[in-house]
Amino acid sequence: MSNPAPPVAVVTGAAGGIGAAVSRCLLRDGHRLALVDRPGPALDRLAAEFRDAGHAVLAVGSDVSDPAAVARAAAEIDEEFGGFDKLVTCAGVGRIDPIEQTGDEVWTQTVAVNLTGTFWWCREAVPRMRARGGGTIVPVSSTTALVGLPGRAAYAASKAGVLGLARTLAVECAADGIRVVPICPGATRTDLVQQGYQRAADPAAAERAHAALQPIGRLSEPEEIAETIAFLCSSRAATITGATIIVDGGYTAGGPSWNT
Template sequence: MRFKDKVVLITGAGVGIGRAAAVQFGKEGANVAINSLTPANGQETLKLVKATGAPAIYLQGDVSVAADAKRMVDETVKAFGRINILVNNAGIVLPGRVDNMSEEDWDKTIAVNLKGVFLVSKYTIPEMRKVGGGAIVHNASVVAIKGVKDRGAYTASKGGVWALTKAMAADYLSENIRVNSVCPGTTYTPSLERRIQAFADPEKARKDFIARQPMGRLGKDEEIAAAILFAASDEAGFMNGANIAIDGGMTI
């Protein structure tokens, strides 16, 4: 098993890509710390991970709040003794263009998607130093590479994650801490389904989301999770500062 006895902290693991990654890490021998803002979702992921036989804990908290971010890290170390892998997966999508988006929605998007990555990384890196290194994987987005309509704040936040990946990789290379990101294309998740249902014609919206995918289908949680696990594994030991597009060909 690739992650036997490794300790992984995953933010935003209550549903979707984060949940899929948590379960896959569990199957591959990791000790898994699961963060979700919503307790019911986090507890369900916890149950699924424990069903793999992996030790796991649930950590409620908001990644955009410094005290919560520090507590997640502290409780993970208290439970498992260390942190070897961090997956910064928590994120939100609030549609809007620069001219019609509220300042509140802009600030919230940047706080969760970018500041949250900063905060959880800030408190995790000292713990990785104690064990001689580690691997950090950020979940960015295809919008960090390719412009998408009606996603002003989301694009800015994920472009920031893309750039921060490079900065962190340069900063911590000498300390044996690798930092990479995945950039998913449109992936079928509960978040996407909520956005689809918010349209006046959900079925048309569903077809439109699929139509913009060159492969003619949406991505699957497990496909993105598989790339996250690869980036976190020793198999990717020579990969640092990479932003991996898993987008069904959107950025060809």
């Protein structure tokens, strides 16, 4: 009997910190991969590295906030791989601004990338996965969807929306064998947070202060978030769906203590 074809996974935001780490894990776990990110050298370099290592990858330069581009990207993936079985939506943007300095453009763009882009990709994924007898979607949300932090109005709202979308799809698609498992990373050492430190008067002190806020005393590494996502994408997580998976070094488990 011939071996079944390896599963196909789509990772959006694949060229960034968590997305690139997830891509490495999914390749290690035997997937063929479509890497989706904004067109540019980071995406090209990663795809070349994976191809040189003998992996089956397709690089798709595509903006998740453009519905026509999402439809074109999904069609390109169909052409290359004949559909897909897994979707991990890592593409995301975020900045810290007080509410009165959060301009219309920042709000609209943040929601368009983080929430609406996730919706568009899920809408492409569900019928394809249904046709293949099932699949897994891991939308990347954030602990900012769970606890209030000053200055994150647009980001937190978009990430909370991702949780609502994911829970809905989990129950809507469960009978089709499609699992939808949102993950909330806490502070993770990627460009997204390191760019924030660079805006501080003392970036090294800002990084130390951020680490000290985490109960484990440090940020997560992108690879640590990626391993959880890879597990959720595997058959070992066969009955996990609709649950919010938090990987945050204990950040949301408590608050500051007054007696130590």
